[in-house]
Structures are given as structure tokens and as C-alpha cells.
Amino acid sequence: MKKITKYVLVDILRNKIVIGYTIFLFLISLSVFNLEDSSSKGLLSLLNIILIIVPLVSVIFSTIYIYNSAEFIELLVSQPLKRKQLWASLFTGLAGSLTFSFFIGIGIPVLLYAASATGYIMIIMGLLLTVIFVAIALLAAVIARDKAKGIGFAIFLWLYFSLLFDGLILFILFQFQEYPLEKFMVVAAALNPIDLSRIMVLLKMDTSALMGYTGAVFRDFFGSNTGFIIAVAILFSWVVTVFWLSLRRFQKKDL
Secondary structure (H helix, E strand, O other): OHHHHHHHHHHHHOOHHHHHHHHHHHHHHHHHHHHOOOHHHHHHHHHHHHHHHHHHHHHHHHHHHHHHOHHHHHHHHOOOOOHHHHHHHHHHHHHHHHHHHHHHHHHHHHHHHOOOHHHHHHHHHHHHHHHHHHHHHHHHHHHOOOHHHHHHHHHHHHHHHHHHHHHHHHHHHHHOOOOOOHHHHHHHHHOOHHHHHHHHHHHHOOOHHHHHHHHHHHHHHHOOHHHHHHHHHHHHHHHHHHHHHHHHHHHHOOO
16 A cells, blocks of 8 residues: 555656646745735735635546546556555545645745744645545546546536535525524535635634624634634545545446
């Protein structure tokens, strides 16, 4: 398992796309912090990149990598190696390499220019989002045998969590605005890792007042240290659940 993980990790880190992705994040981070007159504004500008670009690259690159490694995976499956170990090695290699790229590209500039509690939380959220969308990519790749369908499914999942989910929640809020929906909003935030990450960073920036009454509800639940631990636990549960679903499908899949 360690040999496969090391091979995947080294192979991805040498990939030109991953190198370009790392350089892109690093240059964008430096530009943002140097152009803004305060570190808080720089963090706020980086937030959109972390919530949109990072999940998109993670899910697309991971999906394509799995499909391009189909022959390699079939060869390993034919060896006396458990599928669980193989799939876990692929996931660990992909997640490890992309989180390393994220840390170099965004984590280091944030530590240099905005080494605050907000900066640390933003790094943690970005790392967790990277791992979550790698797991989502593996699930999409193992569900669809056709490469085009798998990539399309992965992009749709990213689009759903990035845009469609918020539109659906707004529709529900308008339709049932006469009813108390505080608990529903908290549950809805837990059902979307991107939204939950956004809320945690904004609460730490003390911008929840801009979110109105909803912001007050989120602050009551997620604003404390206990709330932060719960949020991180929810994001970890996303990783475990999605990876478990992909593993279960991979173990039963006829290659």
C-alpha cells in the first residue's frame, strides 16, 4: 500500500498540470495580499478562489487521473492485492498531492501575510475541501464507466454544491418564509461542504452581521469552539462517507 501511495504521490506532483496549479495559486495569493491594503481584505478575496477554483480543480483532475490510470488499476487488481488497499492508496496519493499543492500555493502566502486565526481556519477549510472533492471525484469515476459521463457527473456535482444548492435553499426559504427555519438552515449548511466552509470563515472574520438574522443563527451554533469542532467533524464525515461509498462501489465493480 505504501509503495502504491508513494508512486501515485510522486507521479502527480511531477504532473505539469499540478505544478501549474500550484504556481497559479501561489501567484494569485501573492498578488491579492500585495494589492489589498489589509490582510483581512486579502483573505476575503482568496475565499472565493478557495470555495470555487480549489474544489473544481480537485474534482476534475482526480476524475481524469482515475480514468487515465484504468489499465494500471486493472493490472494491480489482478495481483494478490486487496481492492480496499488499492483504492485507499489511490485516494491517499491524490488527496496528499493536491493538499500539498494547496498548502504551497495558498497556505504559505496566508501564513506569511495573514498568520491569524482567520488565516488558519481558511487553510484548514481549503485542505478539507480538497480532500472532500477528491473523494467525490473517486465516487463519480467508479459510478460511470464511460470517461465523458464520469467527468460530466463530477462537474455536475461541483456545480450543484457551488451554485445549485444555494438556489434551492433560497427557493425553500421564500416558499416557507412564514415558518421558523433556523434549525433547517443549520442542517442545510451541513449538507454542503462549500457552504459550511464559507460560513466558518465568514464567522471568524466577524462579517456574519452582513448575513442578517441567518448570520446570528450560524454564530450561535458554529461561533464557539465547540461549534468549530462540530463543523470540522462534519467535514471529516463528508470525507469518510463519500470515500466509503466509492470504496463499496469499487469492491463490487467488474473491471
